[in-house]
Structure formats: C-alpha cells, structure tokens
Amino acid sequence: MYKYDHIDQTLVDQRVAQFRDQVARRLNGTLAEEEFRPLRLQNGLYHQRHAYMLRVAIPYGLFNSKQLRTMALIAEKYDRGYGHFTTRQNIQYNWVTLEDTPDILAELAKVEMHAIQTSGNCIRNITSDAFAGVAGDEYVDPRPVCELLRQWSTLHPEFAHLPRKFKFAVNGAKEDRTVLLCHDVGIELKKNKAVNNGELTADIYAGGGMGRTPILGSLIQTDLPWQLLPSYLTALLRVYNRFGRRDNLYKARIKILVKALGPEEFARQVEGEWLHIKNGDDNFTQAEWDRVAKHFTKPAYKSLTALTNEQVINIASEADKTAFARWLERNVKPHQVPGYASVILSLKPHGTVAPGDATTAQMLAIADLADQYSFGELRVTHEQNLVLADVEQAKLYALWQEAKKQKVALPNVGLLTDIIACPGGDFCSLANAKSLPIAKAIQERFDDLDYLFDLGDISLNISGCINSCGHHHVGNIGVLGVDKDGEEWYQITLGGEQGNDAAIGKVIGPSFYADEIPDVITNIINTYVAHRNEDESFIDAYGRLGVIPFKEAAYQNAKKKGEADKTVGEDA
Numbered sequence: 001m002y003k004y005d006h007i008d009q010t011l012v013d014q015r016v017a018q019f020r021d022q023v024a025r026r027l028n029g030t031l032a033e034e035e036f037r038p039l040r041l042q043n044g045l046y047h048q049r050h051a052y053m054l055r056v057a058i059p060y061g062l063f064n065s066k067q068l069r070t071m072a073l074i075a076e077k078y079d080r081g082y083g084h085f086t087t088r089q090n091i092q093y094n095w096v097t098l099e100d101t102p103d104i105l106a107e108l109a110k111v112e113m114h115a116i117q118t119s120g121n122c123i124r125n126i127t128s129d130a131f132a133g134v135a136g137d138e139y140v141d142p143r144p145v146c147e148l149l150r151q152w153s154t155l156h157p158e159f160a161h162l163p164r165k166f167k168f169a170v171n172g173a174k175e176d177r178t179v180l181l182c183h184d185v186g187i188e189l190k191k192n193k194a195v196n197n198g199e200l201t202a203d204i205y206a207g208g209g210m211g212r213t214p215i216l217g218s219l220i221q222t223d224l225p226w227q228l229l230p231s232y233l234t235a236l237l238r239v240y241n242r243f244g245r246r247d248n249l250y251k252a253r254i255k256i257l258v259k260a261l262g263p264e265e266f267a268r269q270v271e272g273e274w275l276h277i278k279n280g281d282d283n284f285t286q287a288e289w290d291r292v293a294k295h296f297t298k299p300a301y302k303s304l305t306a307l308t309n310e311q312v313i314n315i316a317s318e319a320d321k322t323a324f325a326r327w328l329e330r331n332v333k334p335h336q337v338p339g340y341a342s343v344i345l346s347l348k349p350h351g352t353v354a355p356g357d358a359t360t361a362q363m364l365a366i367a368d369l370a371d372q373y374s375f376g377e378l379r380v381t382h383e384q385n386l387v388l389a390d391v392e393q394a395k396l397y398a399l400w401q402e403a404k405k406q407k408v409a410l411p412n413v414g415l416l417t418d419i420i421a422c423p424g425g426d427f428c429s430l431a432n433a434k435s436l437p438i439a440k441a442i443q444e445r446f447d448d449l450d451y452l453f454d455l456g457d458i459s460l461n462i463s464g465c466i467n468s469c470g471h472h473h474v475g476n477i478g479v480l481g482v483d484k485d486g487e488e489w490y491q492i493t494l495g496g497e498q499g500n501d502a503a504i505g506k507v508i509g510p511s512f513y514a515d516e517i518p519d520v521i522t523n524i525i526n527t528y529v530a531h532r533n534e535d536e537s538f539i540d541a542y543g544r545l546g547v548i549p550f551k552e553a554a555y556q557n558a559k560k561k562g563e564a565d566k567t568v569g570e571d572a
C-alpha cells in the first residue's frame with residue numbers, strides 16, 4: 001500500500017492548516033458564504049439538507065486497518081456513529097459540523113488521508129478495481145498507475161477549474177469491475193506481447209457518464225505506452241477545458257463535448273494538442289514507476305496448497321454447512337495465489353441500514369478482521385461493499401463466523417438485495433425523492449435467501465434524482481426518484497448493465513408511487529421466473545424477451561397510467 005513521503009505529508013498537513021484558517025474566518029464572519037463555498041468544496045465539504053457532509057477520498061478504494069479505525073472514530077466523535085461508503089470508493093459523513101471539520105481533517109492527515117478534490121470541478125478521486133493485485137483475471141495490477149495519476153492530478157494547477165467535475169477509472173483485468181465506460185475517462189490497462197514489446201499500454205475511453213444524459217465512453221486511443229499517460233491526458237483535458245460548455249451546467253460534462261464533436265473528431269483534436277507535448281517533461285519515467293510501484297508488492301503469502309470448495313465447506317460444522325456454502329458461492333472470490341481467496345463483506349443487510357453504511361462498532365471490528373485475516377488491508381467496491389482481499393482459504397470458516405456477528409456476512413453479493421443506492425431525499429438537498437426507504441422496502445420484500453439464490457445475478461440500483469449517484473442507469477433494474485408537482489414518484493428502467501457489456505437501461509413508462517415499488521419489482525421478477533430458460537440470467541432473459549412482457553407485468557396493478565415522463569433523456 002502506498003506510504004506518504006514527506007512531500008505528501010507536508011502537502012496534506014498544510015492543507016489542514018489552511019482550511020482551519022478559512023473555517024475560522026467563515027465562523028467569525030470575515031469570509032462570506034459565497035467566498036467560502038469554493039474553498040470548502042475543494043476540501044470535500046458540502047452543505048446538505050440537514051447538515052454539512054464531508055466526503056473523504058479512498059484512493060482507488062484501498063485502505064488499511066489503521067485508517068479504518070480512524071474513520072470509525074470520526075464517525076463516533078464527529079458524526080452519528082456511522083459512515084457511508086460510496087460508489088466512487090469514498091466515505092461520506094452526513095452529520096458533521098463546520099467547526100469540527102478542521103479537526104476531522106487533522107485526524108485523517110495523521111493516517112495519510114484527506115478530502116482534497118473529492119468535490120469541485122477538478123479531477124476527482126481515481127477509482128479502480130477493488131480486487132486489484134489479487135484478481136484471478138488480472139492482466140496488470142492497476143494500482144501503481146492509479147497512484148502515479150493521483151500524484152499527477154492532485155492540485156494540478158491547470159486542471160483545478162474544469163468546466164465540470166472529472167472522474168477517472170482505471171481497470172487492468174479481463175472483467176471490468178470499475179464501471180469504466182461511465183467515467184469521463186476510462187483507462188484500460190493491458191500487457192500484450194504483440195504490442196510495445198509486451199510493456200504496459202493503455203486504451204483510453206472518453207466521454208462516459210450517467211446523470212441526465214447517460215452516455216457510454218468511446219474508445220479514442222489504443223495501446224498508449226504507460227509513460228505517455230500524463231501528456232496524453234493533459235492534451236485531452238486541454239481540449240475539454242477549451243471547448244467544454246461552461247455556459248450551460250447541464251451540458252458541461254465531457255460526455256456532451258465528445259457526443260457533439262463525435263469521438264473521432266474529439267480524438268483528432270486531442271491528437272493535435274498532444275503533438276506539441278508528447279515528448280515533453282510531463283511523462284512518467286521508469287524511476288517514478290519504481291518509486292511508486294515498490295509500495296504495491298505482494299504481501300508475505302504463505303506457501304499453501306489450493307483447497308477445493310468441498311474441502312473448504314468441510315471445515316464447517318454440520319449445522320453451518322449450507323449457510324457457509326452459500327456465502328462461499330456469493331461472497332468469496334478466487335485469488336491469484338494458491339490457498340488464498342478474497343472475501344466481500346456485505347454492507348447490505350436486509351432492511352436495517354442504508355446500503356453502504358457501516359457503524360463505528362462494525363468498522364472497528366472489521367479493522368480487527370483485516371489485521372487478523374488479511375494483512376491489515378481492505379478495499380471498498382463500487383457496489384458499496386468492503387473486501388478483505390487476502391484470506392487463507394483454511395480460515396474462511398472462522399472469518400465467516402466473525403463476520404456474521406458483525407452482520408456483514410449476508411450472502412447477497414450480486415443478488416437483488418445487494419442494492420446500490422444514493423442517500424436520496426433523506427440527506428441530499430438535490431434529491432427529488434427518497435432512495436433509502438425504497439431500498440429498505442425492496443430488501444424486506446425479498447428477504448427469502450433461497451428465493452434470492454434461485455433468482456441469481458440481478459442488479460438493482462436506486463438514485464434519488466437524475467444526477468444518478470446511485471447508478472440507476474446501469475442497474476438491470478433501475479429506480480429513479482422524480483418529482484411531479486411536489487410529490488415523490490419513481491421511474492423504472494430495465495436492461496442496464498455494468499461491466500464488459502455495459503448498457504444504459506431504458507425507461508419502461510410512466511412513474512409509480514413509492515408504495516407501489518415493491519409490487520412493481522415483484523411483478524417484473526415474476527415475469528422473469530415465468531419465462532426464463534434454464535440457467536438464464538435476468539439480463540439475458542430481458543435481452544431475449546424484450547421489454548413488453550416486463551412492462552405489462554409492471555403496470556398490471558398500477559394506480560395511474562399515463563404518458564411517459566419527460567424527465568429523462570436529452571438535456572434541454
């Protein structure tokens with residue numbers, strides 16, 4: 001894991017001192033709110049419906065037990081005893097006070113964390129594969145590249161005032177676990193013997209994003225040698241900086257520019273800009289790579305023999321075998337090293353807390369589990385779950401028993417109740433409708449694990465407004481809160497998908513009342529069950545059957561049937 005050097009530490013410490021001074025001036029009235037706003041946003045501090053919200057960066061989703069203990073203590077001391085892990089691998093605190101924020105940032109700085117660039121129109125926290133360095137299908141460990149890009153982009157003076165926020169994702173495995181195509185820039189790392197002498201290269205996708213106008217990123221550059229990433233991305237950002245629609249907030253994301261120009265023309269313009277800087281000083285060097293990459297070496301794995309699933313299950317007591325086998329099937333993933341596995345701790349218990357929330361007690365206990373079972377390291381996934389990446393297979397049963405005590409062992413990873421949800425109307429001042437009670441109602445309706453297992457892989461994502469923080473566009477089933485004449489309504493999309501076959505879901509028609517949603521979802525699911533072929537997943541069945549049977553089922557008991565809403569689609 002990357003360790004701050006004196007430059008990193010000085011930078012973060014200085015920022016805490018600056019912000020302390022800015023907060024003091026805001027509190028004594030010498031700074032007006034309009035003057036203070038950009039300063040607080042540069043430090044991840046939002047003003048929400050009821051309180052301030054602080055967004056803390058977890059670079060590429062990787063953190064250690066010491067950092068988690070600090071996150072836990074911040075939740076205890078300065079918030080209401082919990083933190084919220086987000087889809088972009090950050091953690092958010094929903095109830096902080098302005099007065100406390102400098103102290104919180106100081107606590108974070110002690111464990112090499114900060115909130116710089118987690119907000120504002122700059123390059124945000126870089127997201128990556130939560131299974132980086134351990135995934136069985138990995139071509140390249142993306143973390144050194146992520147770290148190099150993080151250092152390159154942090155406080156980059158030229159890109160501190162972009163037309164809109166800017167999000168990078170980096171993936172280095174066969175399976176995309178980063179929602180790569182929904183990012184402003186997606187960087188796909190490869191190592192191919194036939195290209196660049198087998199050295200690391202990158203394919204660059206630009207112009208993806210969700211929000212009001214969901215668009216998947218377009219491939220604009222292939223086989224870029226890794227050293228040239230900064231000059232190429234500089235060229236790309238310059239084109240965006242120059243031509244991005246600063247005149248219209250709703251059209252200011254790079255996706256609109258790439259769409260307007262067409263990906264070929266956008267790529268051509270980037271290429272034109274790049275020509276001037278391609279061979280400049282900005283590129284990465286091997287020495288820089290070595291400086292950073294030494295932090296991402298493998299932990300001290302034991303030399304073990306791989307166990308079969310059956311052998312692992314046999315470690316469990318007779319009474320536990322079935323439940324443990326379920327957890328192995330859904331929450332445990334294969335590992336590069338024989339005898340090890342990666343474990344997903346579910347932050348989606350049925351109906352009790354918001355998706356992605358962890359309490360102080362849970363965070364402290366999970367930090368202990370990380371120390372005991374996984375070399376003290378953790379990851380957060382974009383589905384808002386936590387990962388212990390390096391667990392000995394022989395210890396999985398013991399870990400499962402501990403995780404169950406903390407209520408983070410529900411075997412629902414990838415199932416209907418592993419819901420991604422934004423905070424919605426309960427916290428967010430931009431919301432059109434609540435998200436969390438809808439997530440809760442669906443989890444309560446589908447509480448039968450046998451049934452969930454039988455349904456298999458289905459993603460259900462909920463956003464409280466069109467900003468799409470809950471990724472509803474790429475859920476197989478998406479739920480979007482909409483406002484109609486001051487009332488909360490919910491629109492359903494079907495057919496969205498994340499990963500290699502990423503797709504944007506389609507709105508099925510007019511929206512529903514909140515209390516109808518569990519029935520609507522049940523009707524959609526029943527249609528799948530009635531029509532599926534053997535072993536056919538929900539998304540495959542949807543692809544084969546088309547929207548009609550699902551739509552008919554969804555509206556069979558709808559209270560109101562009318563025109564489709566006009567809230568989704570092109571920006572006006």
Ligand code: HEM
Binds near residue numbers: 053092210429
């Ligand atoms: C409560 C505080 C929050 C506020 C005020 C907020 C605000 C926003 C806004 C305004 C956008 C749209 C940006 C645009 O299209 O230009 C957005 C997008 C997004 N937010 Fe949030 N958000 C909040 C919380 C969250 C949380 C909790 C998550 C994760 C669960 C999240 C994840 C995202 C993601 C992934 C997008 C990307 C959409 C895209 O690429 O177009 N946000 N957020």
Ligand code: SF4
Binds near residue numbers: 422463
């Ligand atoms: S989708 Fe809307 S309601 Fe949900 S967090 Fe984002 S801005 Fe807020």
